[in-house]
Amino acid sequence: MKKTISILVISMLVMSLIGCTSEPSQQSSGENAVTTTNEVELELIVAHNQTSQENPYAHGMNKFKEEIEKISDGKVNVTVHHGTLGQSESELIENMQMGSISMVVASPGFMTAIGVPEIDIFSLLYLFDSFDHWEKAVDGDFGDTMKETVKEQTNNSFKIMDYWTASVRDYYGKEAIQSPDDIAGMTIRTQTSGVVREFWEEAGAIPTSVAWGELYQALSQGVVDSAENDYTNFMLQDHHRTANGKYVSETNHDYTTRLLLMDGNVYDSLTEEQQGWIDEAVKAATEVERQVTYDMYAESKQKVIEDGGIITEYEDMDIEAFTEIAIPIQDRFAEQYNMQSELDMIRSVR
Structure with a gap:
């Protein structure tokens, strides 16, 4: 009798263990479920x-x-x-x-x-x-x-x-620009980096800080004259629909x-x-x-055009005038932080 009971207990334990490992679980992954035994x-x-x-x-x-x-x-x-x-x-x-x-x-x-x-x-x-x-x-x-x-x-x-x-950042503002001379005296919302502010200051603009979530209102109300960002991000925020965001000039100044x-x-x-x-x-x-x-x-640029944005193409920009401001800033930065070799790495793979 005891032997029979022992066999039954062991059989039940084995069946229980088999039951625990034989059922696959379902793990959600986006739109598709991942079936796994793990x-x-x-x-x-x-x-x-x-x-x-x-x-x-x-x-x-x-x-x-x-x-x-x-x-x-x-x-x-x-x-x-x-x-x-x-x-x-x-x-x-x-x-x-x-x-x-x-x-x-x-x-x-x-x-x-x-x-x-x-x-x-x-x-x-x-x-x-x-x-x-x-x-x-x-x-x-x-x-x-x-x-x-x-x-x-x-x-x-x-x-x-x-x-x-x-993506790549461009200027957009209340009027078109083609060279640094055109932005002289205008306020521009920029990133907070010191080297970015230095560039726009040397171009003659007045860099200013505005929170990204508040920029649509700032452009609409004329708090700032211009800003700079990539087509996709400013298009998704409708900045190009504002009075001070209508003109886009393809400066291509920052491949981010x-x-x-x-x-x-x-x-x-x-x-x-x-x-x-x-x-x-x-x-x-x-x-x-x-x-x-x-x-x-390309899709975002086309949407900006369809919404009435006015584009000055890269080919029509005086890019050389902008780079003449940028290169010395690059060189000074590399010298200050002993990063000439890193700057050379970038320039050598053009």
Whole structure:
């Protein structure tokens, strides 16, 4: 009798274990479900500051989620926040430092305030002359060097996972310009970087700071005469529909760099397999973010024209006059921060 009971108990335990492992679980991944027999072992929260789902950042982050959940067979779960954790880059950075966000997209400029002035090399105007030139630089020796610089200067608190872009920035304002002489005396909303302000001041303009969310009103009410940004971003905000945003002059002064960042110490604490999943997903996300940016350039420009925007094409601009202001600023920056070799890396891959 005891022998029979023991056999029954053992049989029940075996059947119970089989039942626990035979049922696949369903893990949500964007629009598609990932079927897996594995439990989630890593939760990641990724964020950017743009609320539009059409923004290239959104496409890139969504691709990261899709890719890592697929290649990890559901062992990694990603939550994407499209501007819902704050539209301020500094706020997102603070949340990443506190551990409540795993990965963010941010402009390089914020690092100057935390003791990495070398990062402002990305803010130098007319540093790159095409998207192809930009890619060769950031995907080559220059990009690798800057990753190491950031790692060393921040004690690995910031790890550059890859380089994203926010397209190429142009002037837009209450009247068209073709040379620096045309902007003399006009106020222009610019980024807060010192080298950016220096450029526009030497061009004769009056740089001013206006929060991105308040710029539409500032242009509408004449608080500022002009601004500068890429077609996609100012089109999505309807800046070109304002009285002081109607005229777009293709200065092409800044092929922008955005940093996809993670806490390097957190990354190093992960298993080699988990790091591999992240690296592979980041690569796929970067390809998507860049391609969407390039595709949206032409689409956004056409939308601006259809909405009544008046364009002065790049070919009709006196670009040489603008670069004559920019090159000495680049050289002074490189000398001040002992970055001549980095500047040479960029110039040599044109």
